Amino acid sequence: MIGFPGGLRPRPDAACTCEPAWLALAVRLEDGTLIDVLPAATPGGLACLYAACCTRCAARYPHPFRVAPRTHAA
Numbered sequence: 476m477i478g479f480p481g482g483l484r485p486r487p488d489a490a491c492t493c494e495p496a497w498l499a500l501a502v503r504l505e506d507g508t509l510i511d512v513l514p515a516a517t518p519g520g521l522a523c524l525y526a527a528c529c530t531r532c533a534a535r536y537p538h539p540f541r542v543a544p545r546t547h548a549a
C-alpha cells in the first residue's frame with residue numbers, strides 16, 4: 476500500500492528530499508485514489524491530466540511518467 480503521510484499535500488515547487496530521490500511516485504485522483512506511476516522517457520496519458528508526486532515527501536515529480544504495470548501475482 477502507498478499513501479501520502481497524513482495531512483501532507485503535494486508541494487509543487489519542492490524537489491524530492493528522499494534518498495534515493497523519486498523512489499516511489501503516485502498520482503492522486505480527485506476522489507483520493509492513488510495510482511502508482513513510474514518515471515518514463517515520454518509522458519503517458521495520465522501525465523496529461525495529473526501530476527505525479529513522491530509518495531514519501533509529496534514533492535511534485537517534474538519529469539514524464541507512466542502508470543506502473545500491474546504486478547499482482549498470477
Ligand SMILES: [Zn+2]
Pocket residue numbers: 491492493496497529530531532533534
Ligand atoms: Zn520524496
